[in-house]
Amino acid sequence: MRGKSVLLIIGGGIAAYKSLELIRQLKTRGCGVRAILTQAGTEFVTPLSVASLSGEKVFSDLFSLTDEAEMGHIQLSRSADLVVVAPATADLMAKLANGLANDLASTALLATDKPVLMAPAMNVRMWNHAATQRNLATLKKDGVLFVGPNDGEMACGEYGPGRMAEPAEIAAAIETYFASGGRTLEVRAPDGALNGLRALVTAGPTQEPIDPVRFIANRSSGKQGYAIADALARAGAETTLVSGPVEIAPPAGVRLLKVTTAREMLAACESALPADIAVMTAAVADWRPEVALNSKIKKEAGAAAPSIRMAENPDILATLARHATRPGLLIGFAAETDDVIAHAQAKLKKKGCDWIVANDVSPATGIMGGDKNTVHIVTAGGVEDWPEMPKSEVGTRLAARIADAVRGKAA
Ligand code: C5P
Numbered sequence: 001m002r003g004k005s006v007l008l009i010i011g012g013g014i015a016a017y018k019s020l021e022l023i024r025q026l027k028t029r030g031c032g033v034r035a036i037l038t039q040a041g042t043e044f045v046t047p048l049s050v051a052s053l054s055g056e057k058v059f060s061d062l063f064s065l066t067d068e069a070e071m072g073h074i075q076l077s078r079s080a081d082l083v084v085v086a087p088a089t090a091d092l093m094a095k096l097a098n099g100l101a102n103d104l105a106s107t108a109l110l111a112t113d114k115p116v117l118m119a120p121a122m123n124v125r126m127w128n129h130a131a132t133q134r135n136l137a138t139l140k141k142d143g144v145l146f147v148g149p150n151d152g153e154m155a156c157g158e159y160g161p162g163r164m165a166e167p168a169e170i171a172a173a174i175e176t177y178f179a180s181g182g183r184t185l186e187v188r189a190p191d192g193a194l195n196g197l198r199a200l201v202t203a204g205p206t207q208e209p210i211d212p213v214r215f216i217a218n219r220s221s222g223k224q225g226y227a228i229a230d231a232l233a234r235a236g237a238e239t240t241l242v243s244g245p246v247e248i249a250p251p252a253g254v255r256l257l258k259v260t261t262a263r264e265m266l267a268a269c270e271s272a273l274p275a276d277i278a279v280m281t282a283a284v285a286d287w288r289p290e291v292a293l294n295s296k297i298k299k300e301a302g303a304a305a306p307s308i309r310m311a312e313n314p315d316i317l318a319t320l321a322r323h324a325t326r327p328g329l330l331i332g333f334a335a336e337t338d339d340v341i342a343h344a345q346a347k348l349k350k351k352g353c354d355w356i357v358a359n360d361v362s363p364a365t366g367i368m369g370g371d372k373n374t375v376h377i378v379t380a381g382g383v384e385d386w387p388e389m390p391k392s393e394v395g396t397r398l399a400a401r402i403a404d405a406v407r408g409k410a411a
Helices: 016-028 047-054 065-070 073-078 090-098 104-111 124-128 130-141 167-179 223-234 262-271 316-322 340-351 391-406
Strands: 005-010 032-037 082-088 116-120 150-153 159-163 198-203 238-243 255-258 277-280 287-289 310-312 329-336 355-360 375-379 382-385
Touching: 005 016, 005 104, 016 032, 016 047, 016 082, 016 167, 032 047, 032 104, 073 104, 082 090, 082 104, 082 167, 090 104, 090 116, 090 130, 116 167, 124 130, 124 159, 198 223, 198 262, 223 238, 223 277, 223 391, 238 262, 262 316, 277 316, 277 391, 316 329, 316 340, 329 340, 329 391, 340 355, 340 375, 375 391
Parallel strands: 005 032, 005 082, 082 116, 198 238, 198 277, 238 255, 277 329, 329 355
Antiparallel strands: 150 159, 287 310, 355 375, 375 382
16 A cells, blocks of 8 residues: 555544544555545544544545645545545445535545545444435446444444444455556455365464363464365365364355364374365364273362373474475464564475464454454565455455465466
8 A cells, every 4th residue: 555545534433533544544555635525524523633644634624725735625626546435424425426515525525536435433323324325326326335334332322234434444345456567445355266186275263172071272263264165265275174162153265174283283184184285273282191081080089180281283383384295375373472573484484384464462462263364475575564454354355365475376
């Protein structure tokens, strides 16, 4: 996005505060932001905060002679590569759908010759209203792009569609839009891009038995690995998903091998070779109780607490890296709580894989078990920082990145 610029129109809605974060995210990715704040928008965020974050003068009054002298509203509407409306209120959507132009925001929207992306935000009943849905259909027909709204709890206490997409989602959509030369807001591998290739994905935790009723495990939900397997299968790869115990349904079109322990996971992975692509997402237990007892350890009165001797588990990723039938593109994950990139770079060498997808799993990030992820793709060639996005999107983007790599476009 470096060198690109966005004209951001901030409408009057409670979601306006999220637009401040959107400005920050766009700026950190090198995208310039100039903002128009509607009259109603100024009730929710101040021109000063918008100006401080964007580093640009904020425009808010159509009839300001000073503004017009500095930059006419027609010129302003065309000064950016993309016009983004966030939050896009029911009012702003209605105005553009019907060609009204009675303030700076609606005038700029009508006068621009650049593509327009709207991130709607409104009460669920307003969103579902026939008038809004009619306007939405008209705007889509006119070529306006949309991101969101999402389902969820609303500031007004109701639940349903109408929540503005998260700043990270909007920023990711904008980034993709620019990267694809304006073709799409979503990065995914073209249909059939992985046809004829075999993929192996591990996901979830492993459980290492102590006795018949107790085990050692971890907090991995499996969501990220399942999303990656889903995306690889959708792109046409014949996909085997080796999964530890999780609570989620397997993606369609994927061969699921359920396992419990690390040793079972390794055996299942080896049975799935050869593979062109392997993505090791599982949070494999590094150690297991050396002996899994056949009967339950009893709590005897007065007896000392038992101690458990641990044995090291096989490292599945490192084993596959040295395997006679090593997967063509071998990708590991690195869940870290500090020095994420440095640890990932060290892990790339130590494990002998081709890429490491690194993420920060400090409790404050909410990544473990959550629906979002912020990852960095670490390869011998360098580091790619991806913005925060839903785990499903990390899956589709990774599948697209993999398709590029195996088809020889990128290393
Ligand atoms: O060493 P660490 O557990 O941080 O490495 C993480 C990567 O290694 C992940 O890709 C994980 O799936 C893989 N791994 C493995 N077998 C192990 C431990 C980790 O495949 N025993």
